[in-house]
Structure formats: C-alpha cells, structure tokens
Amino acid sequence: MRVVVLGSGIIGTSSAWWLRQSGHDVTVIDRQPGPAQETSFANGCQISVSYAExxxxxxxxxxxxxxxxxxxxxxxxxxxxxxxxxxxxxxxxxxxxxxxxxxxxRALVNMAAYSRQTLQAMRAELGIPxxxxxxxxxxxxxxxxxxxxxxxxxxxxxxxxxxxxxxxxxxxxxxxxxxxxxxxxxxxxxxxxxxxSGDVYQFTTALAGKAAAAGVEFRFSTQVTRLLDEGGWVKAVETIDAHGRYAKVQGDVFVAALGSFTPDLVRPLGVPCMVxxxxxxxxxxxxxxxxxxxxxxxxxxxxxxxxxxxxxxxxxxxxxxxxxxxxxxxxxxxxxxxxxxxxxxxxxxxxxxxxxxxxxxxxTPSNVPLIGRTRVPNLYLNTGHGTLGWTMGCGSGKALADLISGRRPQVDFPFL
Missing domain, CATH: 3.30.9.10 (D-Amino Acid Oxidase, subunit A, domain 2)
Known part of the structure; x- marks a missing residue:
C-alpha cells in the first residue's frame, strides 16, 4: 500500500521505518527542513519504563x-x-x-517496555550511534x-x-x-x-537516513494544510512547499503523527483527538x-x-x-x-x-497515547505520547505498522 506519514519526529520516523520494513511504499511529510526538529529535538533523553506514570x-x-x-x-x-x-x-x-x-x-508500562525492547533490537541491527x-x-x-x-x-x-x-x-x-x-x-x-538514556535527535536523524536508503521518500519544508476526503475516506493530503507550490499527495493510508498539531488536522473530518x-x-x-x-x-x-x-x-x-x-x-x-x-x-x-x-x-489527559485507526477507515493516529515520546516511540511505530499491515501487535495496549 501507499502510506503517507505526516510528521518526522521519533514517532513519525519510527512509523515510517516499520511500515517500509512491512513492504509498504512510504512518504513522510514534515514542515521542518529535516527530521526531529521539534519535540524530538532536545528533550530529556530518558528511556524511562520505570517512570511511565x-x-x-x-x-x-x-x-x-x-x-x-x-x-x-x-x-x-x-x-x-x-x-x-x-x-x-x-x-x-x-x-x-x-x-x-x-x-x-498498565497501558503506559506495557508500551514503554515493548518499545525499549524494540529500540534495543533496532540498535543491535542498525548500529546507530x-x-x-x-x-x-x-x-x-x-x-x-x-x-x-x-x-x-x-x-x-x-x-x-x-x-x-x-x-x-x-x-x-x-x-x-x-x-x-x-x-x-x-x-x-x-x-x-x-x-x-540517549540522544533522541541523533537516533531519529540516523533512522530517517536508514529509512531513506531503504526507499522511504521524505518531503521536508512542506506544510500540510488539510486532509482531502471523499465518501468517508481520505483521498489525499494537501501541501504547500517552501516555495509556495501547492500539491496533493495521494495514498491508500494516512498516518497523523504531528504531535500537538494533530487535532487541528483531523478535527474537520470529525475525528476526536484529545491532545x-x-x-x-x-x-x-x-x-x-x-x-x-x-x-x-x-x-x-x-x-x-x-x-x-x-x-x-x-x-x-x-x-x-x-x-x-x-x-x-x-x-x-x-x-x-x-x-x-x-x-x-x-x-x-x-x-x-x-x-x-x-x-x-x-x-492526552490520561497520558496514554492515541495509536490506531480512527472512524475514518484509512486514517490512523500515532500521537499523544506526552513526556514519553522517546520512551514509547520505537514500539509505537512498530505496533502501528502491524495494525496497518493487518497483524496483531505484540503488546497489550488499548489501541484505537
């Protein structure tokens, strides 16, 4: 399938990596000139399963x-x-x-522990410093x-x-x-x-490079303006690049991983997103x-x-x-x-x-992130991780890729 991921922080980049590993054609769109330029840029850098409270x-x-x-x-x-x-x-x-x-x-600890395990496996396989x-x-x-x-x-x-x-x-x-x-x-x-602990910016930037080498297309300096729906499905995302050029990016599945800016994007489609x-x-x-x-x-x-x-x-x-x-x-x-x-x-x-x-x-009010499919059948969320984006990022991306690919994720979590 053609999957369009909106956002290239640790959540969006991890989602793109695992979607590509599942065999999908993936395009990532972000308004910044590179990955991990916003919330993933300079956070506390802890992988803190023990404090997933x-x-x-x-x-x-x-x-x-x-x-x-x-x-x-x-x-x-x-x-x-x-x-x-x-x-x-x-x-x-x-x-x-x-x-x-x-x-x-229970939900936070389960996803955090699964994500730490996923990060460790990625580190061993990819050798990212x-x-x-x-x-x-x-x-x-x-x-x-x-x-x-x-x-x-x-x-x-x-x-x-x-x-x-x-x-x-x-x-x-x-x-x-x-x-x-x-x-x-x-x-x-x-x-x-x-x-x-570890530098989430360094990891995300390197993972984006690995994903690009594996075939993921990254479109940076590109602003997402709205989702274009038809018949209850998202058909395309409307974008404007750094030169003011308008474009429509079509796909079969869309993943909203825009952090705090996700609600404004999905609200016109009647999708609740309490972030x-x-x-x-x-x-x-x-x-x-x-x-x-x-x-x-x-x-x-x-x-x-x-x-x-x-x-x-x-x-x-x-x-x-x-x-x-x-x-x-x-x-x-x-x-x-x-x-x-x-x-x-x-x-x-x-x-x-x-x-x-x-x-x-x-x-989110509960601190439990919103991961999974929305009421719009081909629109998925991966957002709401609060202070635990780095802690839960790799596992959230892998679990979402499993959901989109029709597989049951290997973690007990209240997915959407």
Missing part, C-alpha cells in the same frame, strides 16, 4: 492548586479562552479518579513523605514487572558519586537498572569536569527535572506548561533549570555556554 492521579489536583501561583512550578496551568484547553482540563480531572490510575499505568548509556535511571527524593509515597509507586511498578529498587542515600552515592556534594539534602532514591500541548524546557551544558558530572540518568522528584549525560554534554529537562502553542522561552523557568543544576553539580559544567530550548509535548 500518568500526571493524572488522585494527588494531582491538590498539587496543581499549590503550584498555580508558582512561576517555576513543575506543572503549570495558564488558562486561556480556549474551549479545547478547558475540555482537556476537565478530562484530566476525570483521569485523576483512583479507579482510572491502574489501567493507565546516539550517545546512549545503559546505566539505568535513578529517581531521588528530598522530602521524607514523598520518599515514602514513592515506595508505594515502586510496589505498583513491580506488580507490572518493573524492577524499581529502593536505595538508601549511601547506596545512591555509591551508584552515582556526582551526587555526593548534595547527599545531605537527599533522603533516598529508587533505581531501575534496565532503563536507558493538548504541554510545553517543556531543556538546557544543555558542556561538561568541563567529567568526574563531577553524572553518568547515570537522574530524576529530581521534587522539581520533576531529569539529567541525562550525552557524551560530553549534560541535558537537563523538565517542567510542563499548559499554556497554548507558544514556544517562547520563559526566563524564570530557564534560570530555574540552571540554578538547580549548578546546585547539584558545581564545577562540572560550563554554565556560560548553556543552550536553552522549549518543545510542545503532545499530551
């Missing part, structure tokens, strides 16, 4: 109420006169009900009450087969000596050895003293900030801002990342050469 949980509403007036809060709502945002917020509150949490956790480390992920805590609560979360993860081990402060420092200067402020941690952008920030610093910089990927639970070593760089990322589609950098939130990083790893990095970035994570 939804934001929506019974404790979330109270935390959000405390954070409303805090400019550097980990999760920040800025309400607008946008009924899509209000509907999303109402759906989010519904997902905070206790009965919905286990189902959402992307500054990856297989040293696990540590989540450390500063508050005793939060540390105690984390042990309950770790118990839940173990029920789903995730070995999330509790660490004392002494065990933490032995595993990651770079945290020793701040160990007096840390009450404990948990650790998952099977998790990984809203959650703006995240990152800062990347050159490492000047490798003995003081971490090598194990870390998560500071109190600030919801992650730290991933990428060769001679340290990527620091976190926070989520539900405030519309602007990618404008908030100085307060950028400076908060540097202040926290300087406090944890003094003398390890060149803080004068920092590179700040923001990206729009496509979030």
């Amino acid at each position: 939804p934001w929506a949980n019974p404790q979330a509403p109270l935390k959000l109420a405390r954070w409303l007036l805090q400019g550097d809060a980990p999760l920040l709502f800025r309400l607008h006169a946008d009924w899509h945002q209000w509907l999303w917020c109402l759906a989010f509150l519904r997902e905070c009900l206790p009965g919905r949490l286990p189902r959402n956790v 992307y500054d990856h480390l297989e040293k696990g992920i540590i989540n450390f805590y500063r508050d005793p009450a939060e540390f105690d609560a984390s042990q309950k979360a770790a118990d839940l993860m173990r029920e789903y087969g995730v070995d999330r081990r509790i660490l004392s402060t002494e065990e933490l420092v032995a595993l990651e000596p770079a945290l020793a200067p701040q160990s007096h402020r840390i009450v404990g941690a948990d650790y998952t050895a099977a998790d990984e 809203y952008p959650a703006k995240g920030y990152s800062a990347t610093y050159p490492v000047t003293d490798s003995t003081r910089a971490p090598t194990v990927s870390l998560t500071d639970s109190a600030h919801k900030v992650v730290f991933s070593r990428l060769g001679d760089r340290l990527r620091v990322a976190g926070t989520a801002e539900l405030s519309g589609y602007s990618r404008a950098l908030n100085t307060v939130r950028c400076e908060a990342l540097t202040t926290l990083t300087r406090e944890l790893f003094p003398g390890a990095l060149d803080f004068d050469q920092v590179s700040y970035w923001s990206g729009l994570r496509p979030a």
